[in-house]
Amino acid sequence: MIKRRDPYHHGDLRRALVNAATELARSHGPDDVILREVARRVGVSASAAYRHFADRDALLAAVASRARAAMAEAMIDAVARRPPIGDPRSDAVARFRVIGRAYIAFALEEPGLFRTAFGAWPALTEPGDLSPSTMLIAALDNLVATGAMSSSRRVGAEGAAWAAVHGISILLADGALGQVDSRGRDAVVDRTLDLVVSGLVRHRFIGTG
Amino acid sequence: MIKRRDPYHHGDLRRALVNAATELARSHGPDDVILREVARRVGVSASAAYRHFADRDALLAAVASRARAAMAEAMIDAVARRPPIGDPRSDAVARFRVIGRAYIAFALEEPGLFRTAFGAWPALTEPGDLSPSTMLIAALDNLVATGAMSSSRRVGAEGAAWAAVHGISILLADGALGQVDSRGRDAVVDRTLDLVVSGLVRHRFIGTG
DNA sequence: CGTCGAATGTGAGCGGTGTCAACATTGGCC
DNA sequence: GGCCAATGTTGACACCGCTCACATTCGACG
Numbered sequence A, B: 001m002i003k004r005r006d007p008y009h010h011g012d013l014r015r016a017l018v019n020a021a022t023e024l025a026r027s028h029g030p031d032d033v034i035l036r037e038v039a040r041r042v043g044v045s046a047s048a049a050y051r052h053f054a055d056r057d058a059l060l061a062a063v064a065s066r067a068r069a070a071m072a073e074a075m076i077d078a079v080a081r082r083p084p085i086g087d088p089r090s091d092a093v094a095r096f097r098v099i100g101r102a103y104i105a106f107a108l109e110e111p112g113l114f115r116t117a118f119g120a121w122p123a124l125t126e127p128g129d130l131s132p133s134t135m136l137i138a139a140l141d142n143l144v145a146t147g148a149m150s151s152s153r154r155v156g157a158e159g160a161a162w163a164a165v166h167g168i169s170i171l172l173a174d175g176a177l178g179q180v181d182s183r184g185r186d187a188v189v190d191r192t193l194d195l196v197v198s199g200l201v202r203h204r205f206i207g208t209g
Numbered sequence C: 001c002g003t004c005g006a007a008t009g010t011g012a013g014c015g016g017t018g019t020c021a022a023c024a025t026t027g028g029c030c
Numbered sequence D: 001g002g003c004c005a006a007t008g009t010t011g012a013c014a015c016c017g018c019t020c021a022c023a024t025t026c027g028a029c030g
Helices: A013-027 A035-042 A046-051 A056-080 A088-109 A111-117 A132-146 A157-173 A182-200 B013-027 B035-042 B046-051 B056-080 B088-109 B111-117 B132-146 B157-173 B182-200
Strands: none
Touching: A013 A035, A013 A046, A013 A056, A013 A111, A035 A046, A035 A056, A056 A088, A056 A111, A056 A132, A088 A111, A088 A132, A088 A157, A088 A182, A111 A157, A132 A157, A157 A182, A157 B157, A157 B182, A182 B157, A182 B182, B013 B035, B013 B046, B013 B056, B013 B111, B035 B046, B035 B056, B056 B088, B056 B111, B056 B132, B088 B111, B088 B132, B088 B157, B088 B182, B111 B157, B132 B157, B157 B182
């Protein structure tokens, strides 16, 4: 089915708008998403966007939702690329590190999307959709399930672990730690993950990777 | 010396602008700082602001600088209100906790200023002025100086510790951890500080407070 | 003390933005 | 085939950041 030139109805304008808005958000962050520019790029009038989004914030919320999903998928891919081998408890620890590293890596590779993903928009979080924090929590539960972490240490660990991973992501993405090369960045990331792991995991299962 | 009514020259317009802008930033964050509104509140034309700031971002940078200073002072006050008593190493640990808690408390009491303080404006950080991260670093150095932390663990600890404290501040301020009452908030904060302390400090000096 | 330049403030205006209301077009359902 | 709801357009409003030409005042220097 061939599309006509400039049909009055776009077909899937909502998705197209989110696509364009996402592209704008990539440059630096949510502030770069200009509704009129989004419409312009899609080749549609600015007010057409209001048929699909209540206002600019609703559009941002949609972009944020998609960004969180992309981030979670990147984290899933990261664990998939590192199949478990060896002791399940050490594997659980390694997997947690991989998840955390993927979280941070996404923030550094796509800072604009990262900032948009965690903007304080109306939540718009479907119960079923996967989010970066959910991935982290799953990794924590896996630590308990395998016995790498005692269940007593599990309580409240979501917040603390997420805070450390999220915090280092922001500090690095915003350059708050000063200019560091990629080696220095890796060192800081590893040090942060070390801190979290050493605080959560039984010491004999702490690996170095 | 009595001020005349509506003098043509304001006298200290720059400071007045920063004051008004700070007040606006308090509501939610830097996005609430509207240059025209700032000038309106000061009772001056909008273009007058451009005699003192190159653009809106420069004004934001000034507000951010002041916000960081206020935050650092709040942290200093917090340690001052809790004078050291007892073993110097345990005291160093307690002081670190107090500093971290004060950091987080400021973020929760003044989320707008907190968000403004760490916006990615042109740094505008004088070499001498005190900043929240400097306070944290000083507390870390104090841990080493008293012997509560081994110097080997000190390397790279700034980033990790700051990340955890900063991260939990943001997550709580943005409500990313879901709605939690003040008890739950305290628990999350304590858990995060536990994580940091347990990862940094020699175990026999870890207190519970 | 007078003058004159630099500093500081004013007003109008430009291009851009989010948002809305009135109108145009179209797809799908009876 | 006709009609209604969904979807898109045009034009407008209020507001914003920023600039330019002009007005006022302060302070230094004769």
